[in-house]
Amino acid sequence: xxxxxxxxxxxxxxxTPDEGRQLAIAIARRVVKATQPDAAxxxxxxxxxxxxxxxxxxxxxxxxxxxATIAAANGYWRTRHDEP
Amino acid sequence: xxxxxxxxxxxxxxxTPDEGRQLAIAIARRVVKATQPDAAxxxxxxxxxxxxxxxxxxxxxxxxxxxATIAAANGYWRTRHDEP
Amino acid sequence: xxxxxxxxxxxxxxxTPDEGRQLAIAIARRVVKATQPDAAxxxxxxxxxxxxxxxxxxxxxxxxxxxATIAAANGYWRTRHDEP
Amino acid sequence: xxxxxxxxxxxxxxxTPDEGRQLAIAIARRVVKATQPDAAxxxxxxxxxxxxxxxxxxxxxxxxxxxATIAAANGYWRTRHDEP
Amino acid sequence: xxxxxxxxxxxxxxxTPDEGRQLAIAIARRVVKATQPDAAxxxxxxxxxxxxxxxxxxxxxxxxxxxATIAAANGYWRTRHDEP
Amino acid sequence: xxxxxxxxxxxxxxxTPDEGRQLAIAIARRVVKATQPDAAxxxxxxxxxxxxxxxxxxxxxxxxxxxATIAAANGYWRTRHDEP
Numbered sequence: 001x002x003x004x005x006x007x008x009x010x011x012x013x014x015x016t017p018d019e020g021r022q023l024a025i026a027i028a029r030r031v032v033k034a035t036q037p038d039a040a041x042x043x044x045x046x047x048x049x050x051x052x053x054x055x056x057x058x059x060x061x062x063x064x065x066x067x068a069t070i071a072a073a074n075g076y077w078r079t080r081h082d083e084p
Numbered sequence: 085x086x087x088x089x090x091x092x093x094x095x096x097x098x099x100t101p102d103e104g105r106q107l108a109i110a111i112a113r114r115v116v117k118a119t120q121p122d123a124a125x126x127x128x129x130x131x132x133x134x135x136x137x138x139x140x141x142x143x144x145x146x147x148x149x150x151x152a153t154i155a156a157a158n159g160y161w162r163t164r165h166d167e168p
Numbered sequence: 169x170x171x172x173x174x175x176x177x178x179x180x181x182x183x184t185p186d187e188g189r190q191l192a193i194a195i196a197r198r199v200v201k202a203t204q205p206d207a208a209x210x211x212x213x214x215x216x217x218x219x220x221x222x223x224x225x226x227x228x229x230x231x232x233x234x235x236a237t238i239a240a241a242n243g244y245w246r247t248r249h250d251e252p
Numbered sequence: 253x254x255x256x257x258x259x260x261x262x263x264x265x266x267x268t269p270d271e272g273r274q275l276a277i278a279i280a281r282r283v284v285k286a287t288q289p290d291a292a293x294x295x296x297x298x299x300x301x302x303x304x305x306x307x308x309x310x311x312x313x314x315x316x317x318x319x320a321t322i323a324a325a326n327g328y329w330r331t332r333h334d335e336p
Numbered sequence: 337x338x339x340x341x342x343x344x345x346x347x348x349x350x351x352t353p354d355e356g357r358q359l360a361i362a363i364a365r366r367v368v369k370a371t372q373p374d375a376a377x378x379x380x381x382x383x384x385x386x387x388x389x390x391x392x393x394x395x396x397x398x399x400x401x402x403x404a405t406i407a408a409a410n411g412y413w414r415t416r417h418d419e420p
Numbered sequence: 421x422x423x424x425x426x427x428x429x430x431x432x433x434x435x436t437p438d439e440g441r442q443l444a445i446a447i448a449r450r451v452v453k454a455t456q457p458d459a460a461x462x463x464x465x466x467x468x469x470x471x472x473x474x475x476x477x478x479x480x481x482x483x484x485x486x487x488a489t490i491a492a493a494n495g496y497w498r499t500r501h502d503e504p
Contacts, residue, residue: 006441012496021090021111025118027441031480034445036470048473050120053132057142058477060115064149065484073496076096076157105174105195109202134204137216141226144199148233160180160241189258189279193286218288221300225310228283232317244264244325273342273363277370302372305384309394312367316401328348328409357426357447361454386456389468393478396451400485412432412493 004037006030012073020074024066028059088121090114096157104158108150112143172205174198180241188242192234196227258282264325272326276318280311340373342366348409356410360402364395424453432493440494444486448479 007027014020036042049055071077091111098104120126133139155161175195182188204210217223239245259279266272288294301307323329343363350356372378385391407413427447434440456462469475491497 005438006445007437010436010438012437012491013498016094017091017096018089018094021114025115028480028484030441031445031483032476035479036476041471045471045473045476049477051125051129052473053129053136053139054142055473055477056116056119056129057133057139057146058474058481059119060112060146061142061149062477062480062484063115064112064146064153065481065488068149068153069484069488069491069496071096071153071157073491073498076153078097078157100178101175101180102173102178105198109199135209135213137213137220137223138226140200140204140213141217141223141230143203144196144230145226145233147199148196148230148237152233152237155180155237155241160237162181162241184262185259185264186257186262189282193283219293219297221297221304221307222310224284224287224297225301225307225314227287228280228314229310229317231283232280232314232321236317236321239264239321239325244321246265246325268346269343269348270341270346273366277367303377303381305381305388305391306394308368308371308381309385309391309398311371312364312398313394313401315367316364316398316405320401320405323348323405323409328405330349330409352430353427353432354425354430357450361451387461387465389465389472389475390478392452392456392465393469393475393482395455396448396482397478397485399451400448400482400489404485404489407432407489407493412489414433414493 004030004033006034012070014070014074017071017074017077020070020077021063021067024063024070028062028066088114088117090118096154098154098158101155101161104154104161105147105151108147108154112146112150172198172201174202180238182238182242185239185242185245188238188245189231189235192231192238196230196234256282256285258286264322266322266326269323269326269329272322272329273315273319276315276322280314280318340366340369342370348406350406350410353407353410353413356406356413357399357403360399360406364398364402424450424457426450426454432490434490434494437491437494437497440490440497441483441487444483444490448482448486 007030008023012023014023032042032045036045049059091114092107096107098107116126116129120129133143175198176191180191182191200210200213204213217227259282260275264275266275284294284297288297301311343366344359348359350359368378368381372381385395427450428443432443434443452462452465456465469479
């Protein structure tokens with residue numbers, strides 16, 4: 001594994017579901033970065049999966065799985081943390 | 085990631101299971117949008133997976149995974165929220 | 169998404185595990201219907217996946233995932249609801 | 253969906269983990285039966301997936317997913333039910 | 337299904353996470369054995385998936401899924417059972 | 421299965437989410453090692469999946485699944501353990 005920060009901010013807690021969703025996408029990408037450290041190769045692969053129906057759906061499946069964990073960590077944001 | 089609202093209404097809470105299911109479909113689509121920002125390409129890919137048995141089943145798998153999270157967030161709607 | 173009822177009866181609660189299993193199959197099918205609204209195309213795809221080992225297994229995986237949610241919603245039917 | 257019993261005994265509760273595992277395999281098979289009612293076709297497909305590495309692994313994935321639900325239903329058999 | 341012991345020791349409880357991991361691998365293999373009872377065929381398929389990147393990753397996915405259940409059964413080994 | 425340590429430190433508990441993520445990657449790799457003991461073959465397969473979009477996404481899916489278990493084991497790191 002290459003030395004990359006695997007979780008931005010090193011926490012699963014976010015203020016809102018939307019930020020939780022962004023975090024799900026971010027942590028999935030960092031696994032790609034740790035597995036394929038060459039930025040040019042990653043860019044090429046990214047164009048492949050953004051234009052292929054099956055791969056795009058695979059991306060959705062990963063985000064859904066990561067998000068399940070983040071949502072549980074945040075108690076599903078049933079009580080909002082962004083209010084005074 | 086492109087700047088799109090990833091969760092409509094920024095909440096996982098819905099009044100009914102049916103609305104939870106709609107939300108599951110909606111949040112999956114927004115991952116597609118964030119990954120492939122070009123609307124014409126998305127439209128082309130959508131026709132691909134709507135007419136292909138394997139891809140259509142992949143869509144079902146994603147919705148099932150997203151829905152599991154939304155259902156847990158809503159306590160499985162054991163107590164209905166839409167009654168007076 | 170096309171306007172279909174996504175959950176029959178708009179509830180995850182069923183009397184028995186068997187009915188929960190039927191519901192799992194039913195809600196998966198409605199995602200297919202929402203994604204591919206043309207009945208003739210759906211019928212053609214259905215024949216494809218009913219005769220293909222890999223696709224048939226993909227159907228099983230989806231049903232297993234949907235059923236996990238429905239079973240949790242029903243407290244795994246540890247106490248039966250169909251007794252007087 | 254064809255009219256088959258989807259869960260033998262209509263219960264997720266089993267005496268032992270081993271019986272839970274058997275149930276996981278049984279309920280997965282009944283989804284195959286409900287989706288492909290023709291016994292001869294099922295037999296042909298079964299030979300296909302028993303001799304193909306990828307499909308055999310797909311079977312394992314399904315059983316793992318079904319078993320997760322059954323294990324949760326049984327409180328993971330932490331207390332054995334088969335003792336007097 | 338062929339008559340094989342599906343869970344060694346007929347219990348999901350293990351002393352350590354490492355033993356839990358071994359159990360995850362073991363119970364996945366017994367599904368292969370139950371589905372494909374011919375030892376020679378299994379050996380041939382095993383060489384296929386040990387030398388193919390996609391199939392090897394599929395094995396990892398199965399083990400991850402089985403392990404999730406075993407880890408939950410053991411309360412994630414937060415309190416170690418192997419101390420006096 | 422070949423005799424490898426399947427979990428480094430034989431524990432699912434980590435100080436931070438980032439270390440939990442590293443553990444998720446590490447335990448997935450050890451399944452590869454247990455299934456394919458030949459280091460040269462593993463190195464060749466690793467180059468295959470690091471350069472292939474579909475396989476790279478499969479790696480992400482595995483890590484997401486392993487991480488779900490590790491995160492649950494650590495109570496999602498809601499209370500940080502690295503403070504005095």
